[in-house]
Amino acid sequence: MSLSLNDLENGRRIAALVVRYCGEKYFPLFDRFDREVRERASAADRIEAALGGETPAKPGKRRRP
Template sequence: MSISLKQLEEGRRIAALVVRYCGEKYFPLFDRFDREVQRRRSAADRIEAALGHHAPEIQRERPAP
């Protein structure tokens, strides 16, 4: 089962609240969520940058008549 970026972002928000209200000892939990969110965003951004915002469609050769 794969966790979506949206789910990770929600987990990170909850982990941040835990750190705020329960103490710094829970920071490693937040840090793990935060690093994974950044890693996934970075990967997606890198793919988009490589393709450009308007990547041209691949033209396929037509078979000879």
């Protein structure tokens, strides 16, 4: 099963809350989510750069001329 970037960002937020309220021993959980989010975001940025910075409009949002 593959998780979306949004799923990973939500997991990272939850993991951060776990660390805050349950202690530093859970930091490795947060760290794993954080590294995966960074890697995925970096990969997406690299692909966009290779395409000349063309970013498709997000659903429900239109660009103004």
